Amino acid sequence: MITGERMAAVDANAAALGVPQKQLMESSGNAIARTVQEVTEPDATIAIAAGRGNNGGDAFVAARFLDDYDVRTFLLGRAETIGTEIARENWDALQQAGYDTREVTDSRSFALPDCDVIVDAMLGTGISGDLREPAATAARAINDTDATVVSVDVPSGFDANARGDSPLASNAVEADHIVTFHDTKPGLDDLDADVTVADIGIPTAAEQFVGPGDVHLARPDDRTGRAFVIGGGPYTGAPALAAQSALRASMELSFVAAPDTVSGEIQSYAEDLIVQPYESEILTPDQVSDLVDTAERYDDVVILGPGLGTADETLEAARQFLTSYTGPAVVDADALETVPDLDTEATLVCTPNRRELAGMGGPDVDDLQEAADEIEAFTAELDHVDVLLAKGATDVITDGERTRLSRSGTAGMKVGGTGDVLTGIVAALLEHAEPLDAAAAAAQVNGLAGERLAAADGFGYLASEVLEEISKVLCESEGSEN
Numbered sequence: 001m002i003t004g005e006r007m008a009a010v011d012a013n014a015a016a017l018g019v020p021q022k023q024l025m026e027s028s029g030n031a032i033a034r035t036v037q038e039v040t041e042p043d044a045t046i047a048i049a050a051g052r053g054n055n056g057g058d059a060f061v062a063a064r065f066l067d068d069y070d071v072r073t074f075l076l077g078r079a080e081t082i083g084t085e086i087a088r089e090n091w092d093a094l095q096q097a098g099y100d101t102r103e104v105t106d107s108r109s110f111a112l113p114d115c116d117v118i119v120d121a122m123l124g125t126g127i128s129g130d131l132r133e134p135a136a137t138a139a140r141a142i143n144d145t146d147a148t149v150v151s152v153d154v155p156s157g158f159d160a161n162a163r164g165d166s167p168l169a170s171n172a173v174e175a176d177h178i179v180t181f182h183d184t185k186p187g188l189d190d191l192d193a194d195v196t197v198a199d200i201g202i203p204t205a206a207e208q209f210v211g212p213g214d215v216h217l218a219r220p221d222d223r224t225g226r227a228f229v230i231g232g233g234p235y236t237g238a239p240a241l242a243a244q245s246a247l248r249a250s251m252e253l254s255f256v257a258a259p260d261t262v263s264g265e266i267q268s269y270a271e272d273l274i275v276q277p278y279e280s281e282i283l284t285p286d287q288v289s290d291l292v293d294t295a296e297r298y299d300d301v302v303i304l305g306p307g308l309g310t311a312d313e314t315l316e317a318a319r320q321f322l323t324s325y326t327g328p329a330v331v332d333a334d335a336l337e338t339v340p341d342l343d344t345e346a347t348l349v350c351t352p353n354r355r356e357l358a359g360m361g362g363p364d365v366d367d368l369q370e371a372a373d374e375i376e377a378f379t380a381e382l383d384h385v386d387v388l389l390a391k392g393a394t395d396v397i398t399d400g401e402r403t404r405l406s407r408s409g410t411a412g413m414k415v416g417g418t419g420d421v422l423t424g425i426v427a428a429l430l431e432h433a434e435p436l437d438a439a440a441a442a443a444q445v446n447g448l449a450g451e452r453l454a455a456a457d458g459f460g461y462l463a464s465e466v467l468e469e470i471s472k473v474l475c476e477s478e479g480s481e482n
Contacts, residue, residue, distance in 0.1 A: 004125025029061020245424025408447025
């Protein structure tokens with residue numbers, strides 16, 4: 001089962017793997033035609049009600065596979081307003097080949113002919129709420145007929161991303177048959193309709209390997225949120241990198257809580273950081289209550305671990321913090337040691353490298369990709385961990401049930417500090433996406449930022465330079481096709 005949002009990401013990933021959306025549209029149209037052929041007899045009359053997006057484009061393709069039928073294609077709107085290039089190309093193909101096509105420029109003039117089958121291809125998976133004109137009038141006309149209704153992907157008015165109880169709009173199309181693509185969508189099986197899941201040739205790798213669609217799905221559309229980095233003591237660069245990274249990935253503010261003995265040094269890395277010192281040389285349990293109160297009061301995304309050190313008092317403080325805190329937290333570096341035995345209500349994303357993963361009790365392996373199933377199983381055992389992002393040549397991102405692999409990056413990413421940069425990106429994306437999506441996209445963005453530097457500097461770049469590339473990678477993802 002796959003949501004509409006996730007399906008759009010998979011489509012974009014498939015294109016990045018060399019399977020263009022135009023090819024997928026051809027397969028989708030063929031699948032629609034096959035279902036139409038199954039539910040009616042040759043020489044039947046078919047009406048296609050098509051929207052101006054790719055859902056309509058799928059139906060334009062289907063019309064070409066239905067030459068044995070009397071087919072009329074109704075476009076809701078003007079052809080010049082068709083929203084995607086590939087849908088427009090398939091509309092033009094119908095025009096040039098002499099198919100019966102009609103533009104509906106005024107919903108008041110929309111009238112369906114007597115027909116045996118209606119193909120509902122008005123709206124796809126990205127729509128929510130009640131239908132508006134001209135789709136509302138068209139849906140009413142469709143529902144008033146006795147024709148067999150075949151909906152493309154989902155019935156128009158069905159929300160494939162619905163988080164509530166009812167994904168169906170009050171004026172949605174009432175489908176008899178649904179041809180959905182690649183995988184079923186949440187809620188379709190509850191409808192009184194026959195659902196066909198059509199394999200349209202999307203490779204498994206489009207779901208398994210993180211790609212541009214994943215980045216687009218988690219990409220911030222606004223600058224918002226606060227990062228609260230609890231780190232520093234023995235080391236100062238790590239918390240500064242994580243905090244700056246969160247800013248680069250779209251957060252409004254980035255705070256660092258650190259011992260007063262090193263707070264000035266952390267502040268010196270960047271004037272953009274807000275450093276909140278506490279009286280101590282290291283993190284101890286004495287500071288936990290105030291830190292939890294601050295994080296909860298301001299609804300922060302916490303980053304716990306960079307540069308903390310492994311003193312017994314510090315690890316106990318980290319354990320107490322995570323036990324008390326109930327919000328989202330990215331746990332990295334020294335704090336990871338406390339995770340396996342935790343009892344917490346926090347939303348935890350853990351980002352261990354290979355050595356840290358083994359220290360947590362996970363697989364001790366050189367090749368994380370080959371051990372992806374073991375890492376997934378290990379994460380499932382840590383029922384209080386929402387997502388584990390194991391960092392390696394190929395990053396493994398899993399919630400214990402679903403696993404994704406990020407292959408971005410170069411050998412230059414081995415330089416110290418890139419893991420701290422990653423934690424900041426994860427924290428920022430947690431403001432906009434579910435934990436698995438945020439972690440997968442963050443791993444990809446971090447690696448792509450390194451690739452941009454490697455193109456010019458080979459392996460000689462620094463983690464601090466990766467910071468400069470984060471926003472550029474996220475900006476590039478804005479153009480990913482959904």
